[in-house]
Amino acid sequence: MTKPLVGLIVGLANSDSIAFGCAQALKAMGAELAITYQSDKAKPFVAPLAKELDAALFMPLDVRQPAELRALFGAIGAQWGRLDFVLHSIAFAPKADLQGRYLDSSAEGFCTAMDISCHSLVRLAKAAEPLMAEGGAILTMSYYGAEKVIANYNLMGPVKAALEASVRYLASELGPANIRVNALSPGPVATRAASGLAHFDALMAEAAARAPLHQQVSIAQIGEAAAFLLSDKSRHITGQVIFVDNGYSALG
Template sequence: MMTFDRSLVTLDGRRGLVTGIANDQSIAWGCAKAFRALGAELAVTYLNEKARPYVEPLAEELEAGILVPLDLGNEGELEAVFERIGREWGRLDFLLHSIAFAPREDLQGRVVDCSKAGFLQAMAISCWSFIRMAKLAEPLMDRGGALFCMTYYGSQMVVENYNLMGPVKAALESAARYMAAELGPKGIRVYAISPGPLKTRAASGIGHFDELLAKAQEKAPLHSLVSVEDVGMATAYLATDAARLITGETIYIDGGYHIID
């Protein structure tokens, strides 16, 4: 009889960085809870002092040993996060990049009308920062690790009102594939996680979002919207050794919505 090593599905003794928690509706929060449930020790970031009162209680619930500010618009702040992790932990086993931004006027208009500044800002914060995080994490992952970013189906198909974020997320998914190829020899895996529509703070900037939610629930084969907990459980599994031979993939957690025309 074939046996299954249950010890593979654990994060005991692992340490991970979670970015992008804004409140208890955030995808990053769902992932952080799942990482912690599997035994991981976490470092958590918050955007700024205005956001800290919302994030700090969640970090305490996670028993996070490190809580640090991270505004990607502030020069050197990302490097400071990794400097502290290196100083206090000396290593890192996984990280979650759950950060995206585009100026409202560029996000709500046509792609062909977007400003150069808005496009570059959206790319820098939503895509390039993941590449930069990987670069900073690489020396801390000398025993291998896992890198996660958050994407959406609008990267592959034209989704009404998703606009500028479509090309940005397409670039992010492509970057994840190239990073997987480059870092794979070091045992570092890379995943783009693509949840179905979720009512998050980030989604509030997308026009007619309630219509998008209704369409997703109606058309998805499982006829169910996903929750941040659904995304978290699947992502946490990918961080374990049970998923050690999966990399470079865009992982859809959307009830099957992306397979339907």
């Protein structure tokens, strides 16, 4: 009998989170999940969702705290002895740096955004590697602003570009261990993180109007793509950025 997939979901903040749509799709696929919450303040919003998902583990993880990272992966090792996938769905930049011109962004704000939104993927991959002795899959979330200038995306454009480059380098380094690393690049979705962008409602409306399918993407649709990329059905796909944006990015 085939063992169910076991995996870690990082970045679930509330029921509107992309990570929640992904977790629902993975749960429907039969996966067992470990769910994290960012802080005690966030815990009451995430706890009911973790219960709904029947999470095997529910633990704190501020990716800036090495002790919490060690405790989490120690618990995963004790619970399952292995890890089949990691979903990284985290993005943050200080509001002043996010809403101002990239030209005016502070060094501190840039470093904070890069550390939480990008290098945290590297740290998670490093922690997951020993538990993926038989292979595994790692998935993160990007956005088209990594490739093209998107009005008001500002600081996050270069940060997401670094994230996409990290996906390629991690895929190359972890490939010999049969660990795949990919990114999804969804169209704009009304998440808590996105709410920090100036004029985000206009961005969503413009994307839906211009995309060939003339729709806004949902967290459920993103979740379906994530479940595919974290399953064995995509075992020959790695180092890629896959768009889930109703064709918007195809227009250039």
